[in-house]
Amino acid sequence: MRVSVLGLGYVGCVSAACLASMGHEVIGVDVNQVKVDLVNDGKAPVVEERIGELTAEVVRSGALRATTDVREAIMGSEVSLICVGTPSAPNGSLCTTYLERVTEEIGAAVAERGGRQTVVFRSTMLPGTCLNLLVPILEKHAGGTAGVDFGVAVNPEFLREGTSVRDFFDPPKTVIGQLDAESGDVVAALYEGLPGEVFRVPVPAAEAIKYADNAFHGLKIGFANELGAVCQALGVDSHQVMDVFLADRKLNISSAYLRPGFAFGGSCLPKDLRSLVHAAQRADVSVPILAHVLPSNSDHLQRAVDLVERTGKRRVGLFGLSFKPGTDDLRESPLVELAERLFGKGYELKIHDANVSLSRLMGANREYIETRLPHLAQLLADSVDEVIEHAEVCLVGTKDPAVLAALPHGEGPVLIDLIRLPDAEARRAEPGYMGLAW
Numbered sequence: 401m402r403v404s405v406l407g408l409g410y411v412g413c414v415s416a417a418c419l420a421s422m423g424h425e426v427i428g429v430d431v432n433q434v435k436v437d438l439v440n441d442g443k444a445p446v447v448e449e450r451i452g453e454l455t456a457e458v459v460r461s462g463a464l465r466a467t468t469d470v471r472e473a474i475m476g477s478e479v480s481l482i483c484v485g486t487p488s489a490p491n492g493s494l495c496t497t498y499l500e501r502v503t504e505e506i507g508a509a510v511a512e513r514g515g516r517q518t519v520v521f522r523s524t525m526l527p528g529t530c531l532n533l534l535v536p537i538l539e540k541h542a543g544g545t546a547g548v549d550f551g552v553a554v555n556p557e558f559l560r561e562g563t564s565v566r567d568f569f570d571p572p573k574t575v576i577g578q579l580d581a582e583s584g585d586v587v588a589a590l591y592e593g594l595p596g597e598v599f600r601v602p603v604p605a606a607e608a609i610k611y612a613d614n615a616f617h618g619l620k621i622g623f624a625n626e627l628g629a630v631c632q633a634l635g636v637d638s639h640q641v642m643d644v645f646l647a648d649r650k651l652n653i654s655s656a657y658l659r660p661g662f663a664f665g666g667s668c669l670p671k672d673l674r675s676l677v678h679a680a681q682r683a684d685v686s687v688p689i690l691a692h693v694l695p696s697n698s699d700h701l702q703r704a705v706d707l708v709e710r711t712g713k714r715r716v717g718l719f720g721l722s723f724k725p726g727t728d729d730l731r732e733s734p735l736v737e738l739a740e741r742l743f744g745k746g747y748e749l750k751i752h753d754a755n756v757s758l759s760r761l762m763g764a765n766r767e768y769i770e771t772r773l774p775h776l777a778q779l780l781a782d783s784v785d786e787v788i789e790h791a792e793v794c795l796v797g798t799k800d801p802a803v804l805a806a807l808p809h810g811e812g813p814v815l816i817d818l819i820r821l822p823d824a825e826a827r828r829a830e831p832g833y834m835g836l837a838w
């Protein structure tokens with residue numbers, strides 16, 4: 401394919417040289433004449449493992465050349481990868497100035513060129529930037545409709561600076577945010593033959609995936625370093641701890657606990673986080689990440705209360721009360737905390753949890769409920785229907801099959817889904833459905 405790469409920084413010059421080495425005919429573009437001259441001399445404008453040799457090779461073979469002229473590059477290509485910088489503005493917001501400018505120039509050249517150009521944004525940008533900001537610019541300057549007259553895709557870059565050439569040929573994944581299938585096909589064809597899974601998703605999802613990755617990577621490093629500092633203060637070798645931590649592929653290095661859902665609770669996580677943070681503070685070790693896990697959890701729980709408030713309704717039903725499905729353990733249950741916050745705000749609450757009712761019937765947890773939660777005990781309903789009949793809003797915090805089967809569709813009480821119900825994807829389109837964080 402004939403490819404133009406706009407922006408010859410770390411991302412652009414690696415993409416340009418690697419695509420050229422895969423057999424594509426590539427024109428690189430940069431506003432910086434020095435970078436353009438370097439490329440045309442067969443030299444890489446950045447320092448990276450293998451990029452020097454690769455650039456020399458593909459420039460010598462004629463597969464890669466560079467120019468400062470966007471128009472010339474668009475005329476000579478059918479797909480354009482935009483790799484310009486998106487730095488932080490002084491207030492922390494994303495600076496899209498370079499993206500906007502280059503998009504205007506591409507749009508004008510596309511209008512002149514005719515034919516279907518596919519414009520692929522590789523720069524990191526917040527969800528919504530492509531569809532709400534850049535597509536309108538392209539449509540204005542190119543004079544057509546995105547997805548019809550020209551293609552648009554977002555294809556974030558997941559390569560590590562330093563080893564990005566190696567990573568390019570063995571990527572962790574390829575993500576294609578496609579406006580339409582044809583746009584996605586063009587991007588997929590660009591990388592054909594490379595290993596790794598290819599994910600074709602809506603444009604805003606592709607934009608968000610890059611942020612999920614980078615936020616998580618930063619969080620991982622911050623977590624490991626804070627834990628290291630605490631271990632050091634307590635006289636424990638943090639690397640020995642992490643070696644064992646990392647060997648656990650069931651709960652630690654796995655997909656466990658990584659899907660948005662309800663707040664955590666129970667008899668261990670809150671207590672152990674509290675005492676770890678306390679120990680760190682006593683040792684004068686600053687652990688802002690660990691110290692903010694419980695406040696973050698509490699804020700998440702508050703989102704459920706805020707959603708109830710947003711409905712403006714007063715009669716509320718809650719399904720689920722114990723901290724984990726299939727148990728009657730109410731100690732530090734986040735659903736108990738939620739019920740208490742709603743009760744405190746004067747909502748007319750009815751609660752159903754089959755396990756809690758059963759244990760109350762058998763007397764097992766009766767004392768705990770009746771002495772520690774007497775205000776909630778009187779709100780417990782023995783049947784699912786009793787709650788549905790009472791409620792104008794239902795909070796669903798359990799996957800109990802009897803509850804799932806009874807939940808209405810489209811009519812009846814507003815449903816606030818705390819746990820991502822099995823049919824949440826379909827329900828998201830229904831009126832009266834609210835997901836807690838989806």
Ligand SMILES: NC(=O)c1ccc[n+]([C@@H]2O[C@H](COP(=O)([O-])OP(=O)(O)OC[C@H]3O[C@@H](n4cnc5c(N)ncnc54)[C@H](O)[C@@H]3O)[C@@H](O)[C@H]2O)c1
Pocket residue numbers: 406407408409410411412429430431432435483484485486498501502522523524525557558559560561
């Ligand atoms: N550096 C990385 O490892 C990495 C990894 C993944 C994603 N990203 C993202 O990729 C994007 C680019 O990052 P980078 O590190 O390569 O940036 P960079 O600053 O190294 O390079 C950007 C290049 O774009 C050029 N440019 C600016 N405006 C232009 C225009 N109108 N026309 C042509 N060229 C123009 C600049 O002169 C510069 O050479 C950013 O959004 C970044 O967040 C970077």
